[in-house]
Amino acid sequence: MKINEVKMNDQLLSGFIDELVNQYRAQDTYGNWDGKKDEELLKDYIVDAQKRKEIPIIGDPDPDVLWRVELFFNAVALTIEKRTGVLIVPMMSMHHEGFGRVILFGGRLVVINKTLRDVHRFGYPTLEKLAEAGAKYASMGIEMISRFPEVARFEG
Amino acid sequence: MKINEVKMNDQLLSGFIDELVNQYRAQDTYGNWDGKKDEELLKDYIVDAQKRKEIPIIGDPDPDVLWRVELFFNAVALTIEKRTGVLIVPMMSMHHEGFGRVILFGGRLVVINKTLRDVHRFGYPTLEKLAEAGAKYASMGIEMISRFPEVARFEG
Numbered sequence: 001m002k003i004n005e006v007k008m009n010d011q012l013l014s015g016f017i018d019e020l021v022n023q024y025r026a027q028d029t030y031g032n033w034d035g036k037k038d039e040e041l042l043k044d045y046i047v048d049a050q051k052r053k054e055i056p057i058i059g060d061p062d063p064d065v066l067w068r069v070e071l072f073f074n075a076v077a078l079t080i081e082k083r084t085g086v087l088i089v090p091m092m093s094m095h096h097e098g099f100g101r102v103i104l105f106g107g108r109l110v111v112i113n114k115t116l117r118d119v120h121r122f123g124y125p126t127l128e129k130l131a132e133a134g135a136k137y138a139s140m141g142i143e144m145i146s147r148f149p150e151v152a153r154f155e156g
Numbered sequence: 157m158k159i160n161e162v163k164m165n166d167q168l169l170s171g172f173i174d175e176l177v178n179q180y181r182a183q184d185t186y187g188n189w190d191g192k193k194d195e196e197l198l199k200d201y202i203v204d205a206q207k208r209k210e211i212p213i214i215g216d217p218d219p220d221v222l223w224r225v226e227l228f229f230n231a232v233a234l235t236i237e238k239r240t241g242v243l244i245v246p247m248m249s250m251h252h253e254g255f256g257r258v259i260l261f262g263g264r265l266v267v268i269n270k271t272l273r274d275v276h277r278f279g280y281p282t283l284e285k286l287a288e289a290g291a292k293y294a295s296m297g298i299e300m301i302s303r304f305p306e307v308a309r310f311e312g
Contacts, residue, residue: 091249091259103247103261108300109307110264144264151265151307 012079016134017042017127019075019082044068045130047123059120061098069102069122072134073112077104079138080111084145086152094119104141109151111141168235172290173198173283175231175238200224201286203279215276217254225258225278229268232290233260236267236297242308244297250275260297265307267297 017038024041025033033041045068047055061069070092077088086106094100098119104112114137116122124130145152173194180197181189189197201224203211217225226248233244242262250256254275260268270293272278280286301308 089257091247091257093247093249101245101247103259105259105261105266105269108266108269108304110261110266113261113264148264148304148307151304 012083012135012138013131015082016075016079016138017131019078020071020134022078023071023075039127042127042130045072045123046125046127047121048125051123052121055121057118059098060096061094061120061122065120065122066094069116069119072122073102073104073137076112076134076137076141079134080104080106080141080145083138083142084152086145088141106141106145107152107154109144109148109154111144111152112137168239168291168294169287171238172231172235172294173287175234176227176290178234179227179231195283198283198286201228201279202281202283203277204281207279208277211277213274215254216252217250217275217278221276221278222248222250225272225275228278228290229258229260229293232268232293232297235290235294236260236262236301239294239298240301240308242301262297262301263308263310265300265304265310267300267308268293 021038021041028034044064070090073090073092077090080086081088084106088104088106088111090102090104092100092102094116098117100116100119102112102114102116103110124133177194177197184190200220226246229246229248233246236242237244240262244260244262244267246258246260248256248258250272254273256272256275258268258270258272259266280289
């Protein structure tokens with residue numbers, strides 16, 4: 001299934017961003033970010049052309065970027081969960097050189113299976129593109145669940 | 157599905173042990189273990205009552221035991237793969253305190269989903285029990301594939 005074949009709606013875009021912001025705020029146990037706007041919280045996800053040029057082509061991902069990837073897919077998982085009622089579990093397996101795999105599954109169904117490469121360069125040119133990317137993954141997951149509902153709701 | 161409801165056969169028991177031994181021998185790039193018998197290679201999987209008493213109830217798993225758990229499930233994956241023709245990918249996610257999750261999936265089907273606990277105590281009382289455990293997981297995986305073949309062979 002190609003990402004751009006999946007239809008999206010504004011609700012999914014804003015739903016995803018809300019979940020991502022929630023992920024961030026949930027980490028902020030001391031309230032240090034209470035005064036920060038959502039855009040500020042998510043600013044490290046924004047890697048524009050200029051910023052991308054400054055990142056080496058090959059590099060080891062630091063813990064911060066791994067954490068951003070993790071929160072990104074957690075937010076995808078929660079977006080899918082809220083719209084389908086299927087509990088979604090994310091699992092990430094990263095090689096230290098910046099490639100790896102993330103899967104999201106619900107019941108016995110793998111709803112997202114994504115090979116990651118160049119994780120140290122993870123990011124999107126604008127907040128809109130970030131929202132689109134998250135919403136596209138969520139759409140793909142929701143689509144898989146509607147295709148194989150019995151597997152997504154399988155218990156055991 | 158309960159583990160003991162799954163039927164096994166001798167072929168699966170020996171098939172699993174063969175895969176596990178192969179996993180070990182494949183790591184031995186310098187041939188240091190060429191003279192070792194299979195039972196010797198697998199001896200650290202054998203945790204009998206006496207040995208179990210000596211392991212603290214709570215403990216952090218060391219890299220060796222994590223590696224043994226990984227090879228164990230790799231061997232389960234290969235046993236399933238050889239009997240179904242479905243490529244099986246294992247993913248393990250471990251918390252440092254010794255609990256975590258291992259899943260094996262093929263196509264978009266999670267064929268094994270296992271919560272791990274007390275990983276620092278991972279082992280079986282005898283070689284036969286080790287073989288039975290591996291073969292039981294393999295049976296469960298094969299059973300899942302025969303239940304949802306379309307999902308196990310889904311590409312995309």
